[in-house]
Amino acid sequence: MATGLDEARVEHPSPARRCIRVTPPGPLPFRPPPARDELLSSWIGRLARANHCSAEELCGYLGLGQGRVLERINNLGQVDWARLCSAVQRTQHEIAAMTLPDTVHHAVRYLSRHDFQHCPGCAEQTPGLALRHWRFAWSLTCETCGQSLAAKYPAGAVSDRLLARAARGAQVLETAVANNDLRRLRRMDLTLHVVSMLDVCRSASVISANERERLIALTAVDVGMTRPLLGAAIILRGNERAVRGLRRAFPQHGRVFERIRALTHYLDQRLPGRWETEHPTGQKTNGTSRPSASESALQAARQAISELGSEADRQALLARADAIWKRSSGIEH
Structure with a gap:
C-alpha cells in the first residue's frame, strides 16, 4: 500500500536468550482526528481513506481482524490495545468511548x-x-x-x-x-x-x-x-378479531384485556349510534358479519387527545371526542 503499512517488527536480542519481542507498529502517517461523538467504525473508515487503503486492510494492520469494524464495547475484549493505541496515537479510554453500549x-x-x-x-x-x-x-x-x-x-x-x-x-x-x-x-x-x-x-x-x-x-x-388503556380501547374498539388474537398472544394479561373491553363498551355508550348509522343490522362488511373499526370515531378520539393532551381527565377526553364525532357525523346534540 502507498502508506507503507508494514508487518510488526520482530527483534531477536540474543540467540542465547531465544526470546522474541514484538514491537508495536509505528503511528499511521495520516491521522485525521475523530469528530465529537464519532462512531469507531466511522473513524476507522476515514483513517483508511486518509492512508489510501481499505478499511479491511487497516483493521488487519491495527490488530482488529478482518471484516466488519468493531463498534460495540463488548467486542473489544480481544483487542491488542498496545498495537492499536500506538498506531492511531489515542488512549484506550478515547477509543472505547467511540463504541456503542451493550x-x-x-x-x-x-x-x-x-x-x-x-x-x-x-x-x-x-x-x-x-x-x-x-x-x-x-x-x-x-x-x-x-x-x-x-x-x-x-x-x-x-x-x-x-x-x-x-x-x-x-x-x-x-x-x-x-x-x-x-x-x-x-x-x-x-x-x-x-x-x-x-x-x-x-x-x-x-x-x-x-x-x-x-x-x-x-x-x-x-x-x-x-394513557395505555384508553389508547388500546380506541384502537381495539369494535375489533373483536384483534382482541381475540391479542388474548392468544398474551394469555397472561387476561385481566388487562377485560379492563380494555369494559372501556370499549363505555366508549360505545359515549358515542351512540355508530354501528347503526355506518353498518345497519344484518349488513355484512368485507364478506363477514364483523363490523370494522369506525374511522370517524377514531379520528375524533385522536383529535380530542391532541387538543386536551394525553394527561387530561378521561371523562373530559371522552366528552370532547363525543362532541367532535357528532359534529363530523352531522348528529345533533
Whole structure:
C-alpha cells in the first residue's frame, strides 16, 4: 500500500536468550482526528481513506481482524490495545468511548446495528461521517448542528402532531434507558408487540429505517406510557378479531384485556349510534358479519387527545371526542 503499512517488527536480542519481542507498529502517517461523538467504525473508515487503503486492510494492520469494524464495547475484549493505541496515537479510554453500549439485556431494541439515519449537513461537511447518537432510537435531531436527522427511507409530509407525539415517546424511551427502568422497558416492548399485531404499520420498530413506521412506533411508546388503556380501547374498539388474537398472544394479561373491553363498551355508550348509522343490522362488511373499526370515531378520539393532551381527565377526553364525532357525523346534540 502507498502508506507503507508494514508487518510488526520482530527483534531477536540474543540467540542465547531465544526470546522474541514484538514491537508495536509505528503511528499511521495520516491521522485525521475523530469528530465529537464519532462512531469507531466511522473513524476507522476515514483513517483508511486518509492512508489510501481499505478499511479491511487497516483493521488487519491495527490488530482488529478482518471484516466488519468493531463498534460495540463488548467486542473489544480481544483487542491488542498496545498495537492499536500506538498506531492511531489515542488512549484506550478515547477509543472505547467511540463504541456503542451493550444492549443485550434490554427488552426494547433502541440501538440500531446499521446507519438508519444521518445528518445531511454534517455528512456533507465530512464525507463518511457517522456519529454515535445517530444510532439511538430517541435521536431525532443532530446534537452537533441541531438539524433534523434524515431517515434512510423518508416519509415525505409528516404532520406536526405525529412529530410531537413521537418526540415525547422518544424522550420517555431515553429516560427509561438512562435510569435502567426494566419495568417500563418491558411495558414498551409489550406495547410495540400489540401495535405490530394490529397491522398499524409493517414494522413497529423504534429503529426502523422507514421514517413513518418509526414515528408511529415512538408515538405508540408515548401512548402506552401515558394513557395505555384508553389508547388500546380506541384502537381495539369494535375489533373483536384483534382482541381475540391479542388474548392468544398474551394469555397472561387476561385481566388487562377485560379492563380494555369494559372501556370499549363505555366508549360505545359515549358515542351512540355508530354501528347503526355506518353498518345497519344484518349488513355484512368485507364478506363477514364483523363490523370494522369506525374511522370517524377514531379520528375524533385522536383529535380530542391532541387538543386536551394525553394527561387530561378521561371523562373530559371522552366528552370532547363525543362532541367532535357528532359534529363530523352531522348528529345533533
